[in-house]
Amino acid sequence: MNNRCFCALLLNVVLMCLGGTGTVLYAQVARHASLRLPVVPDSLTDTASRLTYVLEHYWDNMPWDDNGACADTTFVEQSMVDFLDLMSHADSTLATCAYAHFLDLLPKGMYGWLTDMTCEYLYTPDSPVYNTETFASAADAILAHRALDSYKLLVLKDRHASIMKNRVGHNAADFDLVTLDGERKRLYDAVAGSKRVLLLFYDPDCEVCAELEQRLALSDNVNAAIARKDLAIVAVDPFGTPEQQWREHASTLPRTWTVGYSPEGKVYEDEVYVISVAPVVYLLDGNMRVQVKDASGAQLASWLAQ
Known part of the structure; x- marks a missing residue:
């Protein structure tokens, strides 16, 4: 995992995505180039609806058929990290739906790489976007998609089972x-x-x-x-x-x-x-x-x- 790809947390991105109106949205910070974010319609004025729109349309500008862009690992990784950080601001239902939509868009040759990247960034404690709740949402979508090989599915199911323990909103285990x-x-x-x-x-x-x-x-x-x-x-x-x-x-x-x-x-x-x-x-x-x-x-x- 290349932590240099995440030079700043994406609070600025979120604020610009959710607070601005009718502008192209991207972070003005010292960081690697990443995907141009969608323009949020002026008609969406509350934070929840704006976040939903951004997540649903995040990958609209991704040139999946452009071999050069997809081969630019720094660009793809930064775009992926930005997406995962935005997911962390959503509830579990929206996060799972957004990630499921992303999986539907993925070219077959990138599926394993980007799902592995997702799990590494969200599950590793020293990751800049470590978030067990977001991991659970992404894992729900990946497991439902059933496109991983049997070994990776086994590993993911084991991690998912661990994450499901003592979740936010549930009673902590007694001991x-x-x-x-x-x-x-x-x-x-x-x-x-x-x-x-x-x-x-x-x-x-x-x-x-x-x-x-x-x-x-x-x-x-x-x-x-x-x-x-x-x-x-x-x-x-x-x-x-x-x-x-x-x-x-x-x-x-x-x-x-x-x-x-x-x-x-x-x-x-x-x-x-x-x-x-x-x-x-x-x-x-x-x-x-x-x-x-x-x-x-x-x-x-x-x-x-x-």
Whole structure:
């Protein structure tokens, strides 16, 4: 995956696509050339209808029969990344329909390349457009299309099954954890009565995890929310770390948090939650419904500010 193809997030593209009227829409930022976006009719004035139009007509200007354009891998890849980022602003139904339409347009010789690219960009955590919800929408369309070979279908089905776990809007999976005092409890019992829950899966040896833990521990707003019982933080080592090593680290975390480990690393080994790279943060409401899955730093900051 060529991360240079995505030199800036496409917020500018989205704003121009959805906020402008009757103009050719493309991002005025330092980035590789990509597909010219469609002109949105002036009659479409609300954001949802404008986004729908852009997604439905995104590929109208793609010269599929031009071998030179299709052979320009940088141009095609940038256009693909832009499309995937736009999909992330749509609901799952629209995103799936838009991707299904794209699949119908694809020349046979490009099908494997661009579906592989889609999965790599949307499923890889360090991708600039990593998004599990958008991956699920694209995977739904690809699986329905039934054009991949049997091995790729098997891999896609396995990834799709993993993504479907603990989706936004659904209840988070309950599991056992053991706390510093040796008590074994269920996640739901540990946070009963809390209005919101920050569920953090960490690795004691992870520097990025330690940085996040410190920021949360030192945040006056977070600590005030915990004191009001508006927020509960549950930090869990899911990896089966040796207990003494886990204890040494866990003892440094705030006592106002619920800190525990997954017995025998079952949360990770049984894929109760899909944890590719620690830290992984789930943001839940008081009914244990997932509000944000695998939250980014920006998503976490926004959620905590609510």
